[in-house]
Amino acid sequence: MTMKTLLSTASLALLLGSTAALAQAPIALGHLTDYSGPTSDVGTPFGQGVADTYAWINKSGGINGAKVNLDTVDYGYQVPRAIAQYKKWSGADKVAAILGWGTADTEALTGFLAQDKIPDISASYAAALSDPTGAGGKAKPAPYNFFYGPSYSDALRGMLTWAAEDWKAKGKSGKPKYVHMGANHPYPNAPKAAGEAIATDLGFEVLPPIVFALTPGDYSAQCLTLKSSGANYAYLGNTAGSNISVLNACKAAGVDVQFLGNVWGMDENAAKAAGAAADGVVFPLRTAIAWGGNAPGMKTFTEISKMSDAAGTAYRPVHYLAGVCTALYMKEAVEWAAKNGGATGENVKKGFYQKKDWVPAGGEGICNPSTFTEKDHRGTLKVDLYRMKVAGATDAPLNELVKNGGIKMEKVKTIDLPRKPDWLGW
Amino acid sequence: MAGQTIIPAGDFRTSYAADTTVFPTTTSRNAMIAGIALTCVAPHVVNEYVLSLLIQIGIFGIAALGLNIVVGFTGQISIGHAAFFGFGAFTSAYLSNRFGIPVFFCIPLAGVVTAAVGLVFGLPAARLKGLYLAIATLAAQYILLDFFARAEWFTGGSVPASAEPFSIFGYMLRGDKQYFYVVLAYVVVCYLLVTNLIRSRDGRALVAVRDHYLSAEIMGINLTKYRTLSFGLAAFFAGVGGALYAHYNQVVSNEGFGIDRSIIFLAMIIIGGLGSIMGTLMGTAFMVLLPESMEWLSVALRDSPIDQFLGLKNNIAFLREMAIGLIIIIFLVFEPDGLAHRWRQIKAYWKLYPFSH
Numbered sequence: 001m002t003m004k005t006l007l008s009t010a011s012l013a014l015l016l017g018s019t020a021a022l023a024q025a026p027i028a029l030g031h032l033t034d035y036s037g038p039t040s041d042v043g044t045p046f047g048q049g050v051a052d053t054y055a056w057i058n059k060s061g062g063i064n065g066a067k068v069n070l071d072t073v074d075y076g077y078q079v080p081r082a083i084a085q086y087k088k089w090s091g092a093d094k095v096a097a098i099l100g101w102g103t104a105d106t107e108a109l110t111g112f113l114a115q116d117k118i119p120d121i122s123a124s125y126a127a128a129l130s131d132p133t134g135a136g137g138k139a140k141p142a143p144y145n146f147f148y149g150p151s152y153s154d155a156l157r158g159m160l161t162w163a164a165e166d167w168k169a170k171g172k173s174g175k176p177k178y179v180h181m182g183a184n185h186p187y188p189n190a191p192k193a194a195g196e197a198i199a200t201d202l203g204f205e206v207l208p209p210i211v212f213a214l215t216p217g218d219y220s221a222q223c224l225t226l227k228s229s230g231a232n233y234a235y236l237g238n239t240a241g242s243n244i245s246v247l248n249a250c251k252a253a254g255v256d257v258q259f260l261g262n263v264w265g266m267d268e269n270a271a272k273a274a275g276a277a278a279d280g281v282v283f284p285l286r287t288a289i290a291w292g293g294n295a296p297g298m299k300t301f302t303e304i305s306k307m308s309d310a311a312g313t314a315y316r317p318v319h320y321l322a323g324v325c326t327a328l329y330m331k332e333a334v335e336w337a338a339k340n341g342g343a344t345g346e347n348v349k350k351g352f353y354q355k356k357d358w359v360p361a362g363g364e365g366i367c368n369p370s371t372f373t374e375k376d377h378r379g380t381l382k383v384d385l386y387r388m389k390v391a392g393a394t395d396a397p398l399n400e401l402v403k404n405g406g407i408k409m410e411k412v413k414t415i416d417l418p419r420k421p422d423w424l425g426w
Numbered sequence: 427m428a429g430q431t432i433i434p435a436g437d438f439r440t441s442y443a444a445d446t447t448v449f450p451t452t453t454s455r456n457a458m459i460a461g462i463a464l465t466c467v468a469p470h471v472v473n474e475y476v477l478s479l480l481i482q483i484g485i486f487g488i489a490a491l492g493l494n495i496v497v498g499f500t501g502q503i504s505i506g507h508a509a510f511f512g513f514g515a516f517t518s519a520y521l522s523n524r525f526g527i528p529v530f531f532c533i534p535l536a537g538v539v540t541a542a543v544g545l546v547f548g549l550p551a552a553r554l555k556g557l558y559l560a561i562a563t564l565a566a567q568y569i570l571l572d573f574f575a576r577a578e579w580f581t582g583g584s585v586p587a588s589a590e591p592f593s594i595f596g597y598m599l600r601g602d603k604q605y606f607y608v609v610l611a612y613v614v615v616c617y618l619l620v621t622n623l624i625r626s627r628d629g630r631a632l633v634a635v636r637d638h639y640l641s642a643e644i645m646g647i648n649l650t651k652y653r654t655l656s657f658g659l660a661a662f663f664a665g666v667g668g669a670l671y672a673h674y675n676q677v678v679s680n681e682g683f684g685i686d687r688s689i690i691f692l693a694m695i696i697i698g699g700l701g702s703i704m705g706t707l708m709g710t711a712f713m714v715l716l717p718e719s720m721e722w723l724s725v726a727l728r729d730s731p732i733d734q735f736l737g738l739k740n741n742i743a744f745l746r747e748m749a750i751g752l753i754i755i756i757f758l759v760f761e762p763d764g765l766a767h768r769w770r771q772i773k774a775y776w777k778l779y780p781f782s783h
Contacts, residue, residue, distance in 0.1 A: 035743050076743075078681055080682040083677060087474070104586060108586040108677040108679055109677075111588065184576075186584050
């Protein structure tokens with residue numbers, strides 16, 4: 001780079017900065033990510049999706065001409081650090097809204113968010129965050145919490161509905177056995193009660209839960225327990241990293257069980273890492289298509305992806321797409337707020353209620369339609385189930401593996417759950 | 427070594443009172459009072475971020491002080507201190523939520539309950555020494571942590587427990603500015619208590635146990651009593667610190683009380699100076715500010731030419747953690763006696779300036 005180009009870019013940046021400042025005060029958003037903690041395996045692509053989206057929004061003129069100051073903070077999945085960060089965001093560095101991450105920290109913040117009127121669209125889909133008034137009676141009111149996609153509980157209800165049909169379709173007799181697996185942590189625990197309740201209703205025999213940590217490790221003991229328990233369907237409540245360890249250990253132990261993955265429990269990276277052990281895992285997908293699929297919104301997504309991958313060759317896992325969708329929903333809510341009285345937390349919250357079957361601009365055909373109301377923050381109850389197919393060795397780069405079909409996500413079924421009032425909040 | 431003072435030749439004391447005075451000179455007493463007065467002004471001068479750091483230094487400083495009683499003054503070892511800190515946090519939240527006790531009383535009560543737990547887990551210290559004791563306290567760490575995760579009636583299990591904001595007689599304190607004074611008051615009281623403890627008969631017994639347990643026993647000091655007592659005292663201050671922490675965050679999750687936090691407490695007192703009361707606060711300040719300053723550095727590094735040249739991107743987060751470890755190692759190599767020792771040397775240097783050799 002020559003001095004001249006340097007100078008010209010600098011002056012251009014100055015010029016752009018000053019015009020933006022003249023046009024509109026920037027909108028501050030907080031972005032909580034886990035790039036270094038136990039859920040960093042899925043936190044990294046999701047966080048990248050969010051960061052890229054706002055970089056792209058700023059590049060294409062911001063929100064109503066106002067630049068977005070996205071304050072991305074890696075809190076390492078530690079609740080105390082999230083709370084310390086929140087204190088900054090609700091105090092000195094006031095933000096209009098937060099794009100949050102984990103279940104433990106989001107649930108810990110719920111009360112503060114309501115008190116300070118700061119909306120938080122989290123990457124935690126714990127059902128407890130979907131009851132804005134507490135009317136469901138199962139959770140405390142969470143008026144300022146949102147998330148994009150089916151809740152963990154609803155996703156598990158969908159998977160178990162499918163599992164019951166699968167059991168019959170395979171012509172097996174007797175009661176199928178279901179087991180919940182995951183760390184003793186708010187995130188894997190979130191759908192436990194809901195899953196076990198519907199499993200009982202659907203005629204499963206519910207086995208005692210099996211605990212394994214959120215971090216990768218040796219889980220042979222858990223797999224031996226699983227084997228001896230004779231479980232037929234096992235829910236993996238953790239994120240991909242530790243699930244890979246379980247899948248590998250269980251393959252080695254010769255466990256014959258249908259694994260049901262949490263929405264964060266399986267993705268293309270995990271399939272590559274686990275190889276044949278990941279073959280056959282059924283899991284929900286939050287977006288209508290995966291990377292490289294055919295949809296009108298794919299053009300926007302490709303543009304967004306180029307913000308951190310100028311060459312445009314990177315393969316983006318499912319969590320990246322979900323991250324972009326989440327960021328786009330927040331963007332439109334903020335946009336509505338900015339037009340209707342200013343981008344304050346209260347207005348951004350109202351922004352979420354404006355559209356029915358809402359698909360944010362740029363996410364057409366990718367982000368599933370969502371509807372939020374003042375009494376119900378379950379955006380969607382549609383659960384798209386996919387099965388991970390892994391064929392052969394998975395040593396090649398991810399984009400090649402997907403291209404030549406080494407890793408494939410096969411649609412299993414779409415379960416449309418009823419919007420039951422007594423399922424609200426758990 | 428720790429506890430050593432630099433007293434010039436010819437400066438001798440003629441009474442026991444003069445020998446055990448807290449402040450050797452009037453200037454040092456006035457400096458301390460002025461220091462506390464200056465700290466009182468802090469909330470009105472510094473921004474909220476600095477204020478939150480000061481509060482953290484205060485809270486962790488109280489807990490680290492407890493650990494210094496065990497490790498620095500009694501010469502035992504504990505790598506389960508964070509669990510007691512957590513126990514205090516959960517106890518205080520539980521007392522105020524379950525029984526409606528005002529938070530004002532919950533904090534000292536949490537200290538007392540945690541002290542009782544500390545006495546139980548301190549029992550192995552009566553029989554074990556050195557590495558064996560270290561492993562026994564490690565067990566305490568894991569037993570308590572597992573208890574936090576499972577005792578749903580007490581902690582809420584894996585769901586974070588909520589803690590009431592601080593209140594006195596119906597008047598609720600909201601915001602960091604007001605809470606700062608609560609923490610400051612506790613810091614002053616706790617540090618005075620321990621300073622006085624060390625001057626007392628019991629305090630001297632603790633130091634005697636540290637210096638040579640056999641001689642101490644021959645002099646008639648009950649080893650079992652004082653070793654166990656030191657754990658109880660340590661747990662008391664950990665409990666008070668934990669309770670302050672709970673009501674500061676208003677949320678207690680069972681994360682953050684793990685072995686890593688215990689090691690950080692140990693690092694605080696080792697860096698500050700084992701067996702030094704003032705050093706404890708210095709070491710705590712060091713350990714609280716180090717990750718923060720690394721954070722400032724990593725923010726400055728992000729998207730800088732160095733970042734672009736090396737292609738660091740998200741690796742900066744990991745570099746930060748490594749840098750923190752590295753700085754601690756370097757610090758221990760070059761400053762093995764802790765910050766308190768360095769502080770005394772600086773003071774001595776200026777006292778003799780310009781004739782120091």
